[in-house]
Structures are given as C-alpha cells and as structure tokens.
Amino acid sequence: MIIKRASSLGFCYGVRLAHKKVIEALNKYQRVNTLGPLIHNEREVKRLAQLGAIPINSLDEVNAPAIVLRTHGVRRDVLESAKKLAIKEVIDATCPHVAKAQNIANRFYLDGFRVVILGEIEHPEVQSILSYAPNAIVVSENLQNFNFDKGIVKKVGLLSQTTQPIEKLKILAARLVELSQELVIANTVCFATRKRQEAARELAKEVDAIVVIGGKASSNTKKLYLSLSSYNVAVYQVEGAMDLPLDLLKYERIGITAGASTPEWIIEEVESRLKSL
Amino acid sequence: MIIKRASSLGFCYGVRLAHKKVIEALNKYQRVNTLGPLIHNEREVKRLAQLGAIPINSLDEVNAPAIVLRTHGVRRDVLESAKKLAIKEVIDATCPHVAKAQNIANRFYLDGFRVVILGEIEHPEVQSILSYAPNAIVVSENLQNFNFDKGIVKKVGLLSQTTQPIEKLKILAARLVELSQELVIANTVCFATRKRQEAARELAKEVDAIVVIGGKASSNTKKLYLSLSSYNVAVYQVEGAMDLPLDLLKYERIGITAGASTPEWIIEEVESRLKSL
Incomplete structure (x- = not known):
C-alpha cells in the first residue's frame, strides 16, 4: 500500500496561532478557560483540556486567571463583557482572517451598505461577524434562502464566512450585481x-x-x-x-x-x- | 398583416434630453456645432444638420456661437478645451447615465482602485469614461481579451459602459471576485x-x-x-x-x-x- x-x-495559520496562544497561556497561568471549544476538533480540545485549557460555555462559568476567545471569533458584546471580567487576562485568539471579516462587515455597516454575509447562520464565525453588522442578511451556502428585498438596493456590501467556497461567493456576487447600484465585495474567503x-x-x-x-x-x-x-x-x-x-x-x-x-x-x-x- | x-x-431619456438641448440651442443661436454626431443615427443627424446643427470632428473646426457635446460624452481634456473656446456657449448634452459612469470611474480612480471598464475600447463613451480613470483596463464584451494582472489585486473597481448587457457584467464580476481582495461594482448598465x-x-x-x-x-x-x-x-x-x-x-x-x-x-x-x- x-x-x-x-x-x-x-492546521492553518489561524489555528496554529490560536494553539500557540493557548500553550503560552498555560505556561503562564497553568489553568485557562476557552470560551467554547477553541477549534472544531474534539480530540485536540480534549487533549488541551487535560493540559489545563478548560472550555466553558459562557462567561459566567469562568474559573481561571485567563480566558481565551477562540479562532471563530466571538460576538462583539461578548468580547466587551469579557474585558470587564475580574480576571488577569483576556486572550483574543480570533483568527486574523476572521477578525478582518469582522472589521470589513463593520465598515460596510457604518458606511450605510446593506450587508450580505455568505455562510451558515448557525456557524459561530457568522454569529461573530453578524454582531459587527447588525441586520445583515445571511445567505446560506446552498444559496436557496436568498430572499433579497424587492427592487434595486443602492449600496450592498457582500462578504463571506472565511471557509466558504469561492465559487459560491462568485455566484452570489453575480446575482447581486443587478440588484444593486453599487456592490462592494470583500473576498474574505480564506486561502x-x-x-x-x-x-x-x-x-x-x-x-x-x-x-x-x-x-x-x-x-x-x-x-x-x-x-x-x-x-x-x-x-x-x-x-x-x-x-x-x-x-x-x-x-x-x-x-x-x-x-x-x-x-x-x-x-x-x-x-x-x-x-x- | x-x-x-x-x-x-x-429614444431613451438621454437621447431625448440631448435632442431637446440641440433644438433649444438652434432656437437661440440658429446655428450650432455638435462635436461628432450627436447620436448614432445618421439620418437624424443629417436632419438636424439641415436645421443648422452641424457636426464637426474637432474643436478646431468650430464655426458657430455654440457647441453641443454629445450624448456619449467627451474626453475630459476635450471638455476643458471646449470651455476655453471663444464662443458663446458650451452645451453639455452628455447622457446623465454616462456622466454618472464618468464620475464613478473617477471616484474609483481617486480612491486607488484598479479600474475595470466593460465595453468596447473604440466606443466613444468608453473613451470618455477612460479619461476619468487613466490606465483603466477595458474588457470587451466578448470577455476574451481579459488579461488581468497576475496575482491578487487589493482593490478593484468595476463599472460598465451604459449599453452593455447586464449578463456580461455579472460574468465579469464573478471572475473578478477571486482576483481581488475588495471589489467594488457600480451597476452603470442603463435600464x-x-x-x-x-x-x-x-x-x-x-x-x-x-x-x-x-x-x-x-x-x-x-x-x-x-x-x-x-x-x-x-x-x-x-x-x-x-x-x-x-x-x-x-x-x-x-x-x-x-x-x-x-x-x-x-x-x-x-x-x-x-x-x-
């Protein structure tokens, strides 16, 4: 054979970085919490838990000197609440590509664009991006629940959850061209x-x-x-x-x-x- | 039968407007020049010439108290030169949709976008838009001469000559999504x-x-x-x-x-x- x-x-760049941050935090504090599983790999999360990186489901459950916010990113309000916790450190391990998507979504939102996000609404990354662009339309990857406002929208800002296929973003972009006067597309698909x-x-x-x-x-x-x-x-x-x-x-x-x-x-x-x- | x-x-809105401006100018000055044929209809241009609206090929040939700049728009430098002529009036009959495309191209250019124009490079409207976005890439409607810079471009601004089919703009938009980090598309296709x-x-x-x-x-x-x-x-x-x-x-x-x-x-x-x- x-x-x-x-x-x-x-491991991609973002996961590698987050992983490194957790190990560093463990060396410093021996025990840390991660808000939700650090990454979508149960076995690795379990192994890290054995080393002292304990996943918790909400900020109420914190019982370590430091908390790590995971690669998918967290909602804006959660980040702000975390910063107010009486703990030693909040370690933001949001993937840089996800952080970029959050920032772009926020810029589109502040600039008055109707924001459209390609991704599954249940995905934690989409939830984190959504908190930076309230009322954004989330279009799932099967592109079927696409229910855009009738008529032409003046300014539309389109971006993607980072792990979506570029082909889906291309199809959605083409559809939006004729429904908008000005369409801004940020290619936030991770390489x-x-x-x-x-x-x-x-x-x-x-x-x-x-x-x-x-x-x-x-x-x-x-x-x-x-x-x-x-x-x-x-x-x-x-x-x-x-x-x-x-x-x-x-x-x-x-x-x-x-x-x-x-x-x-x-x-x-x-x-x-x-x-x- | x-x-x-x-x-x-x-007649569309832009042509109707230009036509009206020429008739008004004729009422005022009896004789006017149009820079190039006012519209792409030889017989109507001939009829207007009989009424006193004489097409000329360049500003050197002006021999009337007023000049009308045609629906397709003129190059920026031509507009500026026209304004310096020793005549009574420069009447800009550029179609409002074309003027909008010129303005958008200019905004994209000034904002540091790599500008892409869908249209035939020989078309006078494309030439006029090009003068507002120097070094723009013109992609012809067969989409075959599409020779984009290799690698991913940070900021791309796409717009269309106003009479291109929206389907072509959609295809080009989809292609550009993966070649750019940020793609702004202005749907300048005329309704x-x-x-x-x-x-x-x-x-x-x-x-x-x-x-x-x-x-x-x-x-x-x-x-x-x-x-x-x-x-x-x-x-x-x-x-x-x-x-x-x-x-x-x-x-x-x-x-x-x-x-x-x-x-x-x-x-x-x-x-x-x-x-x-």
Whole structure:
C-alpha cells in the first residue's frame, strides 16, 4: 500500500496561532478557560483540556486567571463583557482572517451598505461577524434562502464566512450585481481552505482512495470532503485512526488530507495505522 | 398583416434630453456645432444638420456661437478645451447615465482602485469614461481579451459602459471576485437598454418576424438585434423604410422595435411602409 499526503493539509495559520496562544497561556497561568471549544476538533480540545485549557460555555462559568476567545471569533458584546471580567487576562485568539471579516462587515455597516454575509447562520464565525453588522442578511451556502428585498438596493456590501467556497461567493456576487447600484465585495474567503481543497483534488488524480481527517463539527473539513465528491476517487472522512474502515484494504494507493483544525498528531496517528495495514 | 410595436422602443431619456438641448440651442443661436454626431443615427443627424446643427470632428473646426457635446460624452481634456473656446456657449448634452459612469470611474480612480471598464475600447463613451480613470483596463464584451494582472489585486473597481448587457457584467464580476481582495461594482448598465431588450423578447413570443430599427453605428441597436437571436423569430435590422426586405411579405404578424437613438419619425416611416404592404 502506498500512502501519500496532500501537499497542503492540517492546521492553518489561524489555528496554529490560536494553539500557540493557548500553550503560552498555560505556561503562564497553568489553568485557562476557552470560551467554547477553541477549534472544531474534539480530540485536540480534549487533549488541551487535560493540559489545563478548560472550555466553558459562557462567561459566567469562568474559573481561571485567563480566558481565551477562540479562532471563530466571538460576538462583539461578548468580547466587551469579557474585558470587564475580574480576571488577569483576556486572550483574543480570533483568527486574523476572521477578525478582518469582522472589521470589513463593520465598515460596510457604518458606511450605510446593506450587508450580505455568505455562510451558515448557525456557524459561530457568522454569529461573530453578524454582531459587527447588525441586520445583515445571511445567505446560506446552498444559496436557496436568498430572499433579497424587492427592487434595486443602492449600496450592498457582500462578504463571506472565511471557509466558504469561492465559487459560491462568485455566484452570489453575480446575482447581486443587478440588484444593486453599487456592490462592494470583500473576498474574505480564506486561502488556506482553498489551498487544501486544491491540493486534495490534485492528490485525487494520483490515488485510489482519500482519507479526509477532521472533526465532525468542522465546516472546512466537511467542504474538503465534498470538494472531492465529483472526482473519480473513493473518499472517507474520519476523526482519527479508530474510524478507518476495513474497506480501505482493497486500495493500492491511499491519499491523506486533513482539515484546518486537525492537529499533526492525529494525521500521524492515521498515517501510522494505514502503514501497518 | 398585423403590425405590433414593442412596449418600449426608440429614444431613451438621454437621447431625448440631448435632442431637446440641440433644438433649444438652434432656437437661440440658429446655428450650432455638435462635436461628432450627436447620436448614432445618421439620418437624424443629417436632419438636424439641415436645421443648422452641424457636426464637426474637432474643436478646431468650430464655426458657430455654440457647441453641443454629445450624448456619449467627451474626453475630459476635450471638455476643458471646449470651455476655453471663444464662443458663446458650451452645451453639455452628455447622457446623465454616462456622466454618472464618468464620475464613478473617477471616484474609483481617486480612491486607488484598479479600474475595470466593460465595453468596447473604440466606443466613444468608453473613451470618455477612460479619461476619468487613466490606465483603466477595458474588457470587451466578448470577455476574451481579459488579461488581468497576475496575482491578487487589493482593490478593484468595476463599472460598465451604459449599453452593455447586464449578463456580461455579472460574468465579469464573478471572475473578478477571486482576483481581488475588495471589489467594488457600480451597476452603470442603463435600464433603458435592458427595458428595450426585454420588451423585444416579449414581442418575439407574439409575432413571426421583428424589424429592429436603428443606425448602423448604434451599439445598443446591434445588441437589441442580437438579444433576439436565440428566439424563434425572424429578425431584420434596418435604418429606415428603404431597407425593408421583400422577405417580410411572407409573415403574418410583424413586430417593430427601435434602438435608443432612433427617432419617432423613422419608426413611423417604417410602420407606414409595412402597413402599405
């Protein structure tokens, strides 16, 4: 069996940065809280919890000298409340790309644009961006719930949740062109997501099956999986080595890729297990 | 034979306004010059010349107390030179929609955007817009000469020559989304062009043949003609009654439409001739 990794996989810049901040905070305070899971990878979040980074669901539950605000970003009011807590430090680990999307949404809002966000309304990142552009219209990735005001809108500002496919943003942009007099589009799609998708598709040409490693709640992992669906390759999504199906035994060449919140140790675990088959 | 007019045809707002300005100027000065043909309709331009509105090719040729700058707009430097002429009045008959496109192009340019204009580089309107956004990239309507700088551009400002089809602007917008960090799109496509195209397509469902009346040099007339090409109807483009083909005798129901620079008297001439068949 030949095992081949995608040329780009795993931790992206934002996750790597957040991860580093948590480790630094643990060295400094031994115990920290993270507001919600730091990233969409249950196993890594569990491992960090064992090291002392305890996830909490709301600010009321803080019981550590420092709190880390996670990569997806938090709502503006939550950030402000966090700053008022009687703790030693608030560590903002919002991904820089998400922070940029928040700032752009806010600028569009203040400049009087009707803001449109491409993304799933339940996604925490979308919720954080929304708090910077009240009353924004959220258009889900299937583009079906798109219910724009009737008639032409003067100024529309469009941006995207960072892990959306650029193709969806392009389709939505084209639709909005004729519904607006002036349309501002900020391409806030993160390059990392796209790079992993492109690398996975390249890999698909060279292997018989691909294993996509990532958390169940990870949006970008799901999209990585879906982006391979139209390729002539068998695709399996796993959270770790324990999910690897026996089915894989029938393939000669197996590719590995991983979402942006998948740590290197899980990728290695999967790779070792495959090699031992 | 049944003759049916499109619900929207002929002179648009900008042309009507320019025409009115020329007539008013003639009442005031008896003789005026127009810089280039006022509109893209040779026969109407000839008729106006007989009334005293003489087209000239450059400012050097001025020999009237007033000069009219035509609907397509003129280059910025030409406007400034015109204002310095030793004549009584410079009458700016630039279509308000074109003037808006010029202003937007200029704003994009001053705000540091890489300006992209959808249109044919030879079109006088594109030339006038270009003078307000030096070094803008002009993308022709076949979208084939699209040679954007490699790599991602930070700020791109897209606008359209006013008579381009909105569909082309949508396609170009979608392409530019992924080549830019921030893309501003001004939908400067004139509604009149679109309205005439939609009315013509509606008419296509009710008739066997459609006669499109307009000048040979009229871009919007050509597009009106092309927009009917995929419909199950015979289409003929004529400059006036003299061009009507005998072929039309075989049709029961004939539709009439006309470009934005086609005067009512030519439409009536064609209609009468058809009725007499």
